[in-house]
Amino acid sequence: MTGLLRAFLSTLAALVVIGLSSGEAFAHGGESDTPASAADLVEQTIALMVNTPDDHESVTHRLEEALEAEDTGGADMDLVAQAAEALDEGDMGRARELLEGAIGMGSMMQEDPSPTPDEEDAEPTPAPEESEPPLVLEEFRPSRSLDGGDWVLLAASAAAVAVGALLAWRFRPADTIRSLRRGARTGREE
């Protein structure tokens, strides 16, 4: 190892040690010993319902924590209790609606946009920009059905593969590695 490299590595090591040891200077602001509020736990329950709807145990556990939270500010605990009952009855959709109501949010579930006859007679719903923004948007899965533009892109991509393969074959090296190796061996024997 050259002296220059040794000096570089020593300096680097010293910098790492100084950097790591100065960690205390930047007090950790992320962790908190304060127990989560009921509103936070309700929000997490909704997120669990959205992300892991099949994990009933986690959802129930988080909802129980919300019910037992000391800080109930910002959450309607009656609605939270009703949501727990709905969850026990296996109605996760209803439970989620109640939880969203409990922390002052409207329903965020993706609903059928076509109105029922009753809804047509009712007052018009507010325009999207007037309605409350959703708390937890559902996962967005782009449509897998192919339209005309998709077929054009597929055809162009397939053409690129074909033309590229043709050009790669045309521009291939004159000798393969195996033939070069064999040639070198033959030359040595001669």
Place this chain on the structure above:
Amino acid sequence: MEDRDVPAPVPQRRRGPGRRLIGAVDERLGVDALRYPVPEHANNLGWSLGGLTAFTFVILLVTGVYLAQFYNPTPEAANQSVREISTDVWLGEFTRSLHFWSANAMVLLVILHLLRVVLHGSYKRPREGNFLVGVTMFALVIGGMFTGTVLKWDQEGFEALLHNIEVAYLLGGLGFWLTPEAAANLPILVRLYSAHLMLVPGLIIVLLVLHALLVKRHGISAHPSIPGRSRELDEPFTHHLRRVGAFGLVLLGFLGLLSVLIPPIIGATPVEGIEVTRPPWMFWWLYTLENWFGLRAILWASVGLGVLLVLLPFIDRGPEREWRRRPFVIAAVGLVVLLLIVLSLLVLVTEPEQHL
């Protein structure tokens, strides 16, 4: 007459307009310097992996510029703006999908390129410096993948960011830039966006130029199993570029097919306090280690792998480059690769756990 003493003009072959154009450009920009000789074996697929990695980088730049016109990097709007790119922007879904698949391809190709370099001992003297440049670019590619994951601002990206912040705290002063305290008046998402757009690609471009110049300076390394006395020809580097371009066209087409047929999903908007997602595949090995040993394992394992890569050319210093004649180094590298694969596959049978 004096005319008799004038030598007859040498007949010149008329050049086509394409050649004349190249000649005119070369006269002014010196592009002919790219015709430096490289060994014939450089035109094989295995030796074109570095070029293909650069090709995916170009795809990422083009698609990234388009996506940046519509992406909103504020936490309140980021996830929604990605959805709108997919639904409202002309070719938005395809562009985002192509960006996503190209990023994955770039990581895969850079790993394969690295393995090819290790297998053939291409990092040996005098190419140690260029190997370190390459390792730095590898780290930047992973950094680009990480920041890109965070930018979509779904539960997966948010959890990735929280892990990153916690690891930054563990790093102390060295990780300060990656903590929210570094610029309290600005959401960290915005800073990561600027890093994704400028810092990461900017540094990759600078290092890519240096990498290419050093390749020219030292030449493409000889194939260890082809003796120097073989009849292997030299070809101009432009022929290497030509073949990389052909392979790149195949790759682009393949990525285009993937982009149309399997567009990436956008996860639910994030909520703090839950851990329910798995990271992208290149971080799976770290995810398993975190499940076993806690958050610190992410830091120590990443640093450990980085140090091993940096030290490799200084540990394996013998002149031998044929892999069969370097059994200890190849066995050690093989063990590390096997370990990374096993740790990654374990994610498939591991349930996400709460760490933060």
